[in-house]
Amino acid sequence: MKNMTLNNIYDQIWENLNDGVKNTKSAFHYPIISTIDLNGFPSTRTVVLRQIHKENKVLSFNTDIRSKKWLEIKSNNNVSVNVYEPNKKIQIRIIGLAYLNYDNKTWQTAWESTPDMSRECYSTPYPPSTFISNPEDIDISLKKIKNKDLEEYKINFGRIDIHIKSIDWLYLIHSGHRRAKFILNDEISMKWLAP
Numbered sequence: 001m002k003n004m005t006l007n008n009i010y011d012q013i014w015e016n017l018n019d020g021v022k023n024t025k026s027a028f029h030y031p032i033i034s035t036i037d038l039n040g041f042p043s044t045r046t047v048v049l050r051q052i053h054k055e056n057k058v059l060s061f062n063t064d065i066r067s068k069k070w071l072e073i074k075s076n077n078n079v080s081v082n083v084y085e086p087n088k089k090i091q092i093r094i095i096g097l098a099y100l101n102y103d104n105k106t107w108q109t110a111w112e113s114t115p116d117m118s119r120e121c122y123s124t125p126y127p128p129s130t131f132i133s134n135p136e137d138i139d140i141s142l143k144k145i146k147n148k149d150l151e152e153y154k155i156n157f158g159r160i161d162i163h164i165k166s167i168d169w170l171y172l173i174h175s176g177h178r179r180a181k182f183i184l185n186d187e188i189s190m191k192w193l194a195p
């Protein structure tokens with residue numbers, strides 16, 4: 001690992017991301033996405049990585065369009081993504097631009113590949129972050145929708161694509177850390193950095 005070339009490292013980042021889509025044991029399955037909130041503060045949360053596209057340099061995840069992050073991205077689509085995989089001792093920090101998919105082909109395909117268990121997340125009448133008096137109301141509303149057609153909740157479903165601008169890769173090793181920067185334009189610029 002320590003003697004890898006920048007090209008090898010770049011390919012390995014995408015392999016890890018690709019593995020993260022399905023591998024629930026990998027930290028790459030749970031990227032941490034930061035947006036800028038409406039007061040200018042960073043706003044950070046974990047999501048589930050749903051799809052990657054190496055050639056287009058895109059990562060995708062699903063969310064409720066009533067959520068804060070959806071609103072935040074509408075007003076400012078600059079985002080960052082962080083993953084630290086302790087088993088590999090690798091951190092990646094991504095800067096990118098987020099694009100909201102709703103009522104388009106990408107959105108439709110994403111919904112079709114969403115299983116019922118995940119579709120249920122979009123059935124709540126309580127938009128994320130609204131104040132509620134009884135947490136049990138969440139269970140009650142979930143019980144009510146059982147056996148009902150989940151298709152109607154597609155209205156709350158959104159797919160977000162992050163178009164990657166740069167990746168900062170850090171590999172921790174006590175004999176001397178390694179760090180590299182990848183700038184993703186039409187060409188990919190690769191450089192070593194001091195850790």
Ligand SMILES: Cc1cc2nc3c(=O)[nH]c(=O)nc-3n(C[C@H](O)[C@H](O)[C@H](O)COP(=O)(O)O)c2cc1C
Pocket residue numbers: 030043044045046047048049061062063064067068069070128129
């Ligand atoms: C393991 C884990 C996975 C999550 N996956 C998602 C996800 O894929 N999409 C999502 O919108 N929220 C997901 N969440 C919830 C978010 O972290 C967050 O609490 C919620 O979306 C509200 O965020 P917001 O108010 O910043 O929009 C996940 C949380 C955890 C702990």
